[in-house]
Amino acid sequence: MSEFLSYLRPYRRDTILAIVFIETETFFELIIPLVMASIIDVGVANADRPYILSRGILMVVFALIALALGHGYAVYSARCGMGIGAEIRKAEFAKLQEFSFSNTDRFRTSSLVTRMTSDVTTIQNSIATGIRPLFRSPMMLLTAMAASFFINAKLAFVFLVAAPVLGVILFLIICHVRPLYSVMQGAIDMVNRIIQENLTAIRVVKSCVRGDYEIEKFETVNTHLRDTAKQAFGFGALNMPAMQVVMYTTILSILWLGGRMVSAGELMVGELTGFLSYVLQVLNSLMMLSNVFLTLTRGMASWHRIREVLDEKIDIREDEAVDIRVTRGEIEFDHVSFKYRSDAKEHVLSDISFHIRPGQTVGIIGQTGAAKSTLVQLIPRLYEATEGTVRVDGRPVSHYPLRELRDSIAMVLQKNTLFSGTVRENLRWGKEDASDEEIREACCIACADEFIDRLEQGLDTELGQGGVNVSGGQKQRLCIARAILKSPRVLILDDSTSAVDTATEGKIRERLAESLPGTTKIIIAQRISSVIHADQILILDDGRLHAAGTHRELLASSPIYREICHSQAETLTEAATDLAAQPETRKGGER
Numbered sequence: 001m002s003e004f005l006s007y008l009r010p011y012r013r014d015t016i017l018a019i020v021f022i023e024t025e026t027f028f029e030l031i032i033p034l035v036m037a038s039i040i041d042v043g044v045a046n047a048d049r050p051y052i053l054s055r056g057i058l059m060v061v062f063a064l065i066a067l068a069l070g071h072g073y074a075v076y077s078a079r080c081g082m083g084i085g086a087e088i089r090k091a092e093f094a095k096l097q098e099f100s101f102s103n104t105d106r107f108r109t110s111s112l113v114t115r116m117t118s119d120v121t122t123i124q125n126s127i128a129t130g131i132r133p134l135f136r137s138p139m140m141l142l143t144a145m146a147a148s149f150f151i152n153a154k155l156a157f158v159f160l161v162a163a164p165v166l167g168v169i170l171f172l173i174i175c176h177v178r179p180l181y182s183v184m185q186g187a188i189d190m191v192n193r194i195i196q197e198n199l200t201a202i203r204v205v206k207s208c209v210r211g212d213y214e215i216e217k218f219e220t221v222n223t224h225l226r227d228t229a230k231q232a233f234g235f236g237a238l239n240m241p242a243m244q245v246v247m248y249t250t251i252l253s254i255l256w257l258g259g260r261m262v263s264a265g266e267l268m269v270g271e272l273t274g275f276l277s278y279v280l281q282v283l284n285s286l287m288m289l290s291n292v293f294l295t296l297t298r299g300m301a302s303w304h305r306i307r308e309v310l311d312e313k314i315d316i317r318e319d320e321a322v323d324i325r326v327t328r329g330e331i332e333f334d335h336v337s338f339k340y341r342s343d344a345k346e347h348v349l350s351d352i353s354f355h356i357r358p359g360q361t362v363g364i365i366g367q368t369g370a371a372k373s374t375l376v377q378l379i380p381r382l383y384e385a386t387e388g389t390v391r392v393d394g395r396p397v398s399h400y401p402l403r404e405l406r407d408s409i410a411m412v413l414q415k416n417t418l419f420s421g422t423v424r425e426n427l428r429w430g431k432e433d434a435s436d437e438e439i440r441e442a443c444c445i446a447c448a449d450e451f452i453d454r455l456e457q458g459l460d461t462e463l464g465q466g467g468v469n470v471s472g473g474q475k476q477r478l479c480i481a482r483a484i485l486k487s488p489r490v491l492i493l494d495d496s497t498s499a500v501d502t503a504t505e506g507k508i509r510e511r512l513a514e515s516l517p518g519t520t521k522i523i524i525a526q527r528i529s530s531v532i533h534a535d536q537i538l539i540l541d542d543g544r545l546h547a548a549g550t551h552r553e554l555l556a557s558s559p560i561y562r563e564i565c566h567s568q569a570e571t572l573t574e575a576a577t578d579l580a581a582q583p584e585t586r587k588g589g590e591r
Helices: 002-006 009-044 049-098 101-105 109-116 118-151 159-200 202-207 211-237 239-263 269-310 372-377 402-407 423-427 436-445 472-484 502-515 551-557 559-581
Strands: 331-338 349-356 361-366 387-392 409-412 490-494 520-524 536-541 544-549
Touching (some): 002 269, 009 269, 049 269, 109 159, 118 159, 159 202, 159 211, 159 239, 202 211, 239 269, 349 372, 349 387, 361 372, 372 490, 372 520, 402 409, 409 472, 423 472, 436 472, 436 502, 472 490, 536 551, 536 559, 544 551, 544 559
Parallel strands (some): 361 520
Antiparallel strands (some): 536 544
């Protein structure tokens, strides 16, 4: 709770004013029944019209003051609720930026979106609608109870029976509803996940004609959410009728007992009328409190989910960092092992050791699933090595401030990502203040200028979400240009030319060598032609370093490398043979 209240600090003034307005409004509303009782017992009993008129005007004034105070409360409570929601979202998003890849892997993207939207909205609504009854009801309850005992203590003992009954009902309802709210938020996660996957892969869905399957899958999770929500709100809805049954039973009991007391001369009619007004206020206060408990129960379920994100222990910290920078780009792996989870049985990478000199070009190849991408992600500490040491310029990567380390290493990941905005805005992710000349030079190195000039508005062309209006090869070249703009000491290309033709790939490789001679370049590739000219080639096999050397050395010493070269040469030979065997296309489409 103290952590939750910390987000309230910027809005303390609004919160205090909202509470003051609530309490003052309640005070004026509690006076009105006393004024009404005096009108009946004094004004009506004595036929005193001036007294009735003056007291009636006083009641109207009190009601108008209460109305104005209620409006003020609504304004300040809304500011408080929306403000706390904004602070929680800001803190949650800032926490996500600190997450390592391992932290992110523990949460689904859809779940994180739900925790920042639906769960925060639930808390906002709980605060905006819950402040009033939370602070109004206790005051109204205690004051109305005291006034009821002041009017007639004997009759007020009816509350001592009604209150425990209401408490037991509320307890039973909350016990059933609380776990259902957590299940319901989890069901919202699943709905968001299906929607996200469908929209992200909409082209695959349509090309494979799997729309009906996706509809059926969505219907399953949507039905689960509906049924869970019906069950949760169904239990919550029992609160109102249960409270009303107890309330009306209490009123009937008071009317029966009060009527007998009036007949016996023990109670005046005005006192009974005022007493009933306080009875209604007491019972309404209890009903409002029960609704507050239900609202807070749902809000606490959402807060628990949000705290799972805020309390997530960051795997990659800067406790050992000192003020140093990467200057040369030398890389060394010293008996490095890695696994995604600490409780995993096997390592993804096992006992990896190699050394890359500054300015070298190094290729990494291996079968699919050999953990090539994971290996290079240890260099900028996107993942943390489980065992061993990764060094850059002779210093463990943990000694570098994360910002300095990652700013000196440019990565073009296997999955290319472009953002909504213009081509220029996307490229400036590499360097915020890059001039058009620098941008065009980087695009030339990445061979992106070949298609940018053909775009309708050149660098100012708007890219759709994820760069949907450019091809896969064009995305890759834009991402390479973005990385080049950083002027990095280490450039990592993670299979980033797979969608580019061989000739263009060759030009990119040549231009990188000419333009970035002092930059250490690490190239992950599936094609031997992509790494054949590298100063050193690393071969990964099932998470282990099988061999390292130049192309010629590996041909002589590594059976895996020879097998890869043989398979790719064989594939090219077969393709060329098949093409040569096909007759030339004749006019009219005949062969």
